[in-house]
Amino acid sequence: MLSWISTVLQGLMLGGLYALFAMGLSLMFGVMRLTNIAHGDFIILAAFAAFALLASSGMHEAGPALISMAILLPAAFIVGYGMQRLMLNGTLGKDPLPSLVVTFGLSIVIQNALVEIFSADPRSIGSGGFNTSSLSLGGDLAVGALPLTIFLIAVLMAFLMQWLFNRTAIGRAFRATSDDKDAAELMGLDHRHIYGLATATAFVLIAVAGVLQGMRTTVSPSDGPALLIFAFEAVIIGGMGSFWGTFAGALILGVTQSLAFRIDPGWGIWAGHVVFLIMLLVRPEGLFPKTR
Secondary structure (H helix, E strand, O other), X not given: OHHXXXXXXXXXXXXXXXXXXXXXXXXXHHHXXXXXXXXXXXXXXXXXXXXXXXXXXXXXXXXXXXXXXXXXXXXXXXXXXXXXXXXXXXXXXXXXXXXXXXXXXXXXXXXXXXXXXXXXXXXXXXXXXXXXXXXXXXXXXXXXXXXXXXXXXXXXXXXXXXHHHHHOHHHHHHHHHHHOHHHHHXXXXXXXXXXXXXXXXXXHHHHHHHHHHHHHOOEOOOOHHHHHHHHHHHHHHHOOOOHHHHHHHHHHHHHHHHHHHHHOOOOHHHHHHHHXXXXXXXXXXXXXXXXX
């Protein structure tokens, strides 16, 4: 019994990481109806950027790794805002194809650029042993210190994003622009600026996810599409428009994969895809769809 409880705990920790993957994707789609095909590749790009910062400084401890995240967050905000204003705003409209093509192109560019700069070899962000330490929960139960930290950060991010949307002026601007761009323009909102802020915020979430993914495991330039799939499945299972819904969907995905991995190592990823397909058939709007 304890072994199964431990498996569920590991699944919840994995779900916390998937939640970080998914929240930026949920934000961009919720505000702009834009599916960023390069979302996973930007996560990997953030991981490699953190790796490069640490390598240049010669530090490989958990503290400096988290400090690198703080350095990357402002840069991610600026890159996200600039990319939306200069590139993605021109692709938005009733036809989703232009934005899909552009972000697919960005995905290819990022992957090839990372291979050219870092080679195809997997890399990881040093954490000074933090990724292998664990906390005892009593008896034979224990949880990894880093997975638990990631889970708590995911809870914090979900809380902050839901608060941002529900309690702040910029959140109201996001919701107004998402509901009716033209009406928002009549109220004095510049939808291009609002979209830029939404993407900038999503890129901050991407940077957090990238650094933590690099600390948790090795990353390679070709990992982005797999992370995109996990993020997309978490968003669809949880329901568009709710960050707590996205968080719940990610936990379901993580626990499903962990339980299936325990039964058979070849079933883990497949089982997550099956749950995603069942949700599409039974409740395509997700468990907690957006309500306003």
